[in-house]
Amino acid sequence: MAEANTAVSEQNVPFAGAGTAETVQLMVTVNGVDRIFDAEPRTTLAEALRGTLGLTGTKIACDRGSCCACTVLRDGLPVCSCMMLAIEANGHSITTIEGLAAPTALHPVQTAFIEHDALQCGFCTPGLVMSCAALLEHNANPDQEAILDAISGHFCRCGTYPHVMTATLAAAAKMRGDDNG
Amino acid sequence: MRNFTWGQAQTVMDAAAAASVTVADAMLSPPNTNGQAGASIVKAGGIDLLDLLKEKLLTADRITSLKELPGLDVITRTEDGGLRIGAAVTLANLARSPLVLRHYPALANATAHAASPQIRNVATLGGNLLQRPRCWYFRAAEYRCLRKGGGHCFAIHGENQYHAIFDNQLCAIVHPSTAATVLVALGAIVECADAMGAARRVRLEDFLVPPDEDVHRENSLRAQEILTAIELPALNPGTRMVHLKQGETDSFDWPLADVAIVFDLDAERRCKRAAVILGAAAPVPHRAKAAEAILLGRIIDEEAAKDAAHAALADATPLHKNGYKLPLFETLIRRAILRAAADLHA
Amino acid sequence: MAESEASRTATFAVGLASTGLDEVERQIPRDEPPPLPPNAELAVIGKSVPRQDAFAKVTGAALFTVDINLPGMLHGRILRSPLPHARLRALDLAAAARHPGVRAVLPVAQPGDSLRYFGVPVAGVAAVSAQAAEEALALIHAGFEALPFVVDLDKAREPDAPPVHDSTSAPPGNSSGFPAPAGLPLNGNVRGPALMQRGDVARGFAEAEVIVEGAYSTKVQTHCCLEPHAIVADWREDGLTVFMSTQFTAGVRHELAEAFGLPLARVRVIAGAIGGGFGSKSSLGNYGRIAVGLSRAAKAPVRIVLERQEEQMDAGNRPATWQSLRLGARKDGTLSAISLLSYGTAGVTLGAGVGGIAAALYTCPNFESAQYDVFINAAPGCAMRGPGNTPGAFGLEQAIDELAGRLALDPLALRDRIDPSPVRREERRIGAARIGWQRRHAPGAESGPVKRGLGVAQSLWPANVQTTAACEVRIMRNGSVEVLSSVQDIGTGTGTVMAQTVAEVLGLRAQDITVRIGDTDFPPGPPSYGSRATASITPPARVAAWRVLQTLFQEAAPFLGVAPEALIAHGGRILVANNPGRFMLFGDATARLHTGKISAAATRSDDYGGFRRRMPDAALALQDLGGVQFAAVAVDTETGIIRVERVVAVQDCGRPLNPKQIESQVHGGVLMGLSYALFEERLLDQHTGRMVNPDLEQYKLARPREVPDIEVVVLEEYRGQSATDAYGIAEPANIATAPAIANAVYNAIGVRLCALPMTPAAVLAALGKIPRRGELP
Numbered sequence A: 001m002a003e004a005n006t007a008v009s010e011q012n013v014p015f016a017g018a019g020t021a022e023t024v025q026l027m028v029t030v031n032g033v034d035r036i037f038d039a040e041p042r043t044t045l046a047e048a049l050r051g052t053l054g055l056t057g058t059k060i061a062c063d064r065g066s067c068c069a070c071t072v073l074r075d076g077l078p079v080c081s082c083m084m085l086a087i088e089a090n091g092h093s094i095t096t097i098e099g100l101a102a103p104t105a106l107h108p109v110q111t112a113f114i115e116h117d118a119l120q121c122g123f124c125t126p127g128l129v130m131s132c133a134a135l136l137e138h139n140a141n142p143d144q145e146a147i148l149d150a151i152s153g154h155f156c157r158c159g160t161y162p163h164v165m166t167a168t169l170a171a172a173a174k175m176r177g178d179d180n181g
Numbered sequence B: 001m002r003n004f005t006w007g008q009a010q011t012v013m014d015a016a017a018a019a020s021v022t023v024a025d026a027m028l029s030p031p032n033t034n035g036q037a038g039a040s041i042v043k044a045g046g047i048d049l050l051d052l053l054k055e056k057l058l059t060a061d062r063i064t065s066l067k068e069l070p071g072l073d074v075i076t077r078t079e080d081g082g083l084r085i086g087a088a089v090t091l092a093n094l095a096r097s098p099l100v101l102r103h104y105p106a107l108a109n110a111t112a113h114a115a116s117p118q119i120r121n122v123a124t125l126g127g128n129l130l131q132r133p134r135c136w137y138f139r140a141a142e143y144r145c146l147r148k149g150g151g152h153c154f155a156i157h158g159e160n161q162y163h164a165i166f167d168n169q170l171c172a173i174v175h176p177s178t179a180a181t182v183l184v185a186l187g188a189i190v191e192c193a194d195a196m197g198a199a200r201r202v203r204l205e206d207f208l209v210p211p212d213e214d215v216h217r218e219n220s221l222r223a224q225e226i227l228t229a230i231e232l233p234a235l236n237p238g239t240r241m242v243h244l245k246q247g248e249t250d251s252f253d254w255p256l257a258d259v260a261i262v263f264d265l266d267a268e269r270r271c272k273r274a275a276v277i278l279g280a281a282a283p284v285p286h287r288a289k290a291a292e293a294i295l296l297g298r299i300i301d302e303e304a305a306k307d308a309a310h311a312a313l314a315d316a317t318p319l320h321k322n323g324y325k326l327p328l329f330e331t332l333i334r335r336a337i338l339r340a341a342a343d344l345h346a
Numbered sequence C: 001m002a003e004s005e006a007s008r009t010a011t012f013a014v015g016l017a018s019t020g021l022d023e024v025e026r027q028i029p030r031d032e033p034p035p036l037p038p039n040a041e042l043a044v045i046g047k048s049v050p051r052q053d054a055f056a057k058v059t060g061a062a063l064f065t066v067d068i069n070l071p072g073m074l075h076g077r078i079l080r081s082p083l084p085h086a087r088l089r090a091l092d093l094a095a096a097a098r099h100p101g102v103r104a105v106l107p108v109a110q111p112g113d114s115l116r117y118f119g120v121p122v123a124g125v126a127a128v129s130a131q132a133a134e135e136a137l138a139l140i141h142a143g144f145e146a147l148p149f150v151v152d153l154d155k156a157r158e159p160d161a162p163p164v165h166d167s168t169s170a171p172p173g174n175s176s177g178f179p180a181p182a183g184l185p186l187n188g189n190v191r192g193p194a195l196m197q198r199g200d201v202a203r204g205f206a207e208a209e210v211i212v213e214g215a216y217s218t219k220v221q222t223h224c225c226l227e228p229h230a231i232v233a234d235w236r237e238d239g240l241t242v243f244m245s246t247q248f249t250a251g252v253r254h255e256l257a258e259a260f261g262l263p264l265a266r267v268r269v270i271a272g273a274i275g276g277g278f279g280s281k282s283s284l285g286n287y288g289r290i291a292v293g294l295s296r297a298a299k300a301p302v303r304i305v306l307e308r309q310e311e312q313m314d315a316g317n318r319p320a321t322w323q324s325l326r327l328g329a330r331k332d333g334t335l336s337a338i339s340l341l342s343y344g345t346a347g348v349t350l351g352a353g354v355g356g357i358a359a360a361l362y363t364c365p366n367f368e369s370a371q372y373d374v375f376i377n378a379a380p381g382c383a384m385r386g387p388g389n390t391p392g393a394f395g396l397e398q399a400i401d402e403l404a405g406r407l408a409l410d411p412l413a414l415r416d417r418i419d420p421s422p423v424r425r426e427e428r429r430i431g432a433a434r435i436g437w438q439r440r441h442a443p444g445a446e447s448g449p450v451k452r453g454l455g456v457a458q459s460l461w462p463a464n465v466q467t468t469a470a471c472e473v474r475i476m477r478n479g480s481v482e483v484l485s486s487v488q489d490i491g492t493g494t495g496t497v498m499a500q501t502v503a504e505v506l507g508l509r510a511q512d513i514t515v516r517i518g519d520t521d522f523p524p525g526p527p528s529y530g531s532r533a534t535a536s537i538t539p540p541a542r543v544a545a546w547r548v549l550q551t552l553f554q555e556a557a558p559f560l561g562v563a564p565e566a567l568i569a570h571g572g573r574i575l576v577a578n579n580p581g582r583f584m585l586f587g588d589a590t591a592r593l594h595t596g597k598i599s600a601a602a603t604r605s606d607d608y609g610g611f612r613r614r615m616p617d618a619a620l621a622l623q624d625l626g627g628v629q630f631a632a633v634a635v636d637t638e639t640g641i642i643r644v645e646r647v648v649a650v651q652d653c654g655r656p657l658n659p660k661q662i663e664s665q666v667h668g669g670v671l672m673g674l675s676y677a678l679f680e681e682r683l684l685d686q687h688t689g690r691m692v693n694p695d696l697e698q699y700k701l702a703r704p705r706e707v708p709d710i711e712v713v714v715l716e717e718y719r720g721q722s723a724t725d726a727y728g729i730a731e732p733a734n735i736a737t738a739p740a741i742a743n744a745v746y747n748a749i750g751v752r753l754c755a756l757p758m759t760p761a762a763v764l765a766a767l768g769k770i771p772r773r774g775e776l777p
């Protein structure tokens, strides 16, 4: 690598992005708390969550909607936060991985992921947990097909899918109160 | 992505006025040049738009959301018994709509298997029909290909395994919308409205533009115009329809080939009316006229299905890497016809 | 070897737990613990305890490098060459440097330099926001002169192909032979051959009663780690701290010290949670150097996170290969000769061989191989899960299947004859029963459009250990226990098996052990590649725990009124071995410590019984780790779609430490192999040299619906070679999958697919169903 490098002197110019560079004020209910913050219109929801709000549990892996690692719930529905502008969350409710557990206990899907080793490197895990939790929210008794459909957009290079399936079935059973789950 | 200003249209007229230029026209000049300056664009789910912006294929000064427009996100029955689907209905809502599931199951199937649940929760039917092609040369800023106002097509002699096998002499894209395959087969009408409030209605099949008509756009949407609804004509009792999609993977993939079949049978299972539409085959959903002609008047059996499937591919002009689509389509067409004939569901 | 002051004799149980254990005596160092009994007698090891980092990972609390946000941190971006081969004519960074928010610019290439692949870094910028950095990239004025290029393996071999390298730019190879031996001739773009030879191959073929020949090819696969390559470099007057998503913190530390002329002590590398590596995060990388250079220039921390497109284009990949194999055998199957010729390409670098599996898996007295690297104008390849042997097995295991067919022998029976490993024999027996091998039919025998088939293939992997791997165990007065090493956990569960190992020694539960890893402030750990982390770090973890326990015994013994040697640790207690009623709680014992903490360290000692071969900082411990995999497929002969319905993977990895984690690893290996077999291919446009599918959308991969029913069986094998006798699993689990699927496809349709990936286009072509232009079936 070339050794020559050029430090740029401090210019004392406050940063302003090119173009119109305007920000807008947003009010988003994030994990049950109303958060008011400024964002440029071009900021994606994933960037706002991870950057401005410091909620780094939501991961960006492809940034194009093709891996679902960035899945969060908007008004309860799983969406790719990388393919949605933060501005579109304005006035809506967003649930991230940080807000899934109850104050005193993990969400059953989280517990089941731990028990069934449904994670390896863990980078796709928050997104998968969100999708599976969202599924169980409106389908208490999912079969294999329902789970496959819910996670069909996810990509996990470590190959956790089989354990994700067992974990989600187990979590569903637990949430229904079946003891044999 | 360059920054832009944001707006939310409250009326259809406002929305149409906000579309100062079509995305197709804006993309004819290289991004970040004067050609794209001042572009004011409308956005529905934004799945396609964000992709274009992130890849720096498009820059916009202003983006106006259509999501607040009243009435654009509902599905209603029309007076004549057809269906009117607002342009902003999401693919997810379309796929689970009882009306669609009951009367147009093939459409439900096509939308239920597009992209992923996460995308379907956001993507709209209007946006799906208007999304730009997925040709990988088109999607990379490095290639100023014919469709983007450049001089030639990189795919015809390049990597073209996912490209068109029909009508591929100029530009070999396949139309990206899976829903369009079924909608064309159903004879769908699109409704557009302009900034003065005037509406125009045109058959989707005519709305979509093949390369020899204009290689720079996939449809005839105009500036200062938005798509408001898609209307499906009423069905005859006994109409059968099937949509089959084959991707390389089943999880989440674009079709290598997809086929929509709609036909009416008389009491002797004789075909009175047939539509055979191929997706992922041509720059617009491809009507296999020869196949339709063969089916007409025939009793639908194994033999008829085979003949139709064979005829459908007779005038295909595969490129050097997509010849496999011929046997693949032949199989899907044959299977779709037989499944439709076997399907007792009206 | 006799006992000495340094060593003593110990008796180890060896063999397969399932078929009965034997005993062997070995000399072990006196300062190491006695042999670890088989798993059945253990409390924590061999149990599926949850991952130590699972809670953090399911709650989003785990911090990956991409999540690190230091005060004043800048965002770095890289300008890359837009041509597959170019000479840099001009580079002017002034306008970029003036852009608001930009804090540093860094030329990476100099005018006059050759840029040998599309996407090679040219310059870097660091700015206060990612957007400002991106905008600055557009302001860099770089002039490129296009040079002739070649991106196709076959075309690059032609005598008049444009040369990718000259003699000065060509990578030199390595004395260790990895990724390619040093000193081989370069002829045009073709470098080699690397030769291997034993016996008399000509005579072997002369004696052969049957000869089979085949050519097999594999395509470039990209690693597709979920977490992109990422680094946060913080250069300060008093030293450099780097947060990095890396498979080898200790190695990167050395690289940094050397590259930037710093004392090792002034360089600290920290890897928190790591979102996968698979071989691609083994070294500092060009982006790493750029981040450090930018941080030095800007006097501020700089984060670089590669975008997915950069990941796909320039973050490593599994090289493409072509190999031709010739096997000679007697009628009974005995091999008389194997001859292998290979050409592969790792782009502008070396390492595209097909490994040593053809030389080592089966008994054959006469063997020769000639392996060539071919340069093309494409991004450098690197190790990827089972490098060499994965493409190697795709050829060898199909050739063996072919041979079985020719000899009218069952593929398993043939292997029983020529495979010397008793472990794999057992694996074949188990796997055959589970997959239902007896229902396997003749190739292509099924009627109907969808044809099913069964196939089998074997894997082989040399188990290396890092001889420098070290670890420390601390016991605090309040009873808490830490295990420390710079070893990182890339998702394999390294931290968990370390905790289990220490807990077993101290008589505690795994969750009682705090695992502090991934930081070069701790004793230097092994890399997480080559399936060597577990084999390298768990023995010193056990030794260190045992040593610190002896200290605790010393201090506790007086209170229990016995000699320290009379004590054992079990169930959270320190107790008198022959009088278990006499005990102290672990916490009560530590509370009596004189010091705030006690600690012991250990470095990986030599394998008991010695290593097979030594390398710098590493050694070959086992030749023949591996497993046998069976696949059941369904092939739709009318669409060309292959679906894998079931895989049975019977694997061995020495002593299994955590069955659930091993199962997870095997799932990952099988799925990566399945994806390699059916879908994955980096596609380079032949006219522009650019990758056309640099994403996770058009780069096709197996996803949830492609997952077969996978049954994992892990043998419990003891060799008495180290303090834990545990070895790796990640790579062996990947090697056999693609050939098992290919053999199953052959069994289904009676036509062999010799090239990867086995797409619908490939299947339909093999079946002769693709009409030529203007001609319909």
Ligand SMILES: Cc1cc2nc3c(=O)[nH]c(=O)nc-3n(C[C@H](O)[C@H](O)[C@H](O)COP(=O)(O)OP(=O)(O)OC[C@H]3O[C@@H](n4cnc5c(N)ncnc54)[C@H](O)[C@@H]3O)c2cc1C
Residues within 6 Å of the ligand: A064, A065, A066, B023, B041, B042, B043, B044, B045, B046, B047, B048, B049, B050, B066, B087, B088, B113, B114, B115, B116, B119, B122, B123, B124, B125, B126, B127, B128, B129, B130, B131, B132, B176, B177, B178, B179, B225, B226, B227, B228, B253, B254, B255, C697
């Ligand atoms: C990973 C991935 C996989 C995919 N797989 C599939 C698949 O298998 N099948 C398939 O069909 N699609 C697939 N898609 C495409 C996806 O379905 C479309 O991008 C989506 O439907 C677009 O809808 P949208 O509402 O988000 O459109 P937007 O991005 O909002 O809009 C698309 C275009 O239409 C314009 N527009 C939108 N609505 C209107 C309107 N009412 N009037 C005028 N102009 C309008 C916008 O200006 C823009 O140019 C996939 C996408 C991704 C990212």
Ligand code: SF4
Residues within 6 Å of the ligand: B133, B135, B136, B137, B138, B145, B146, B147, B148, B152, B153, B154, B155, B156, B170, B171, B172, B173
């Ligand atoms: S197929 Fe069309 S969009 Fe693709 S490169 Fe050719 S002209 Fe461009």
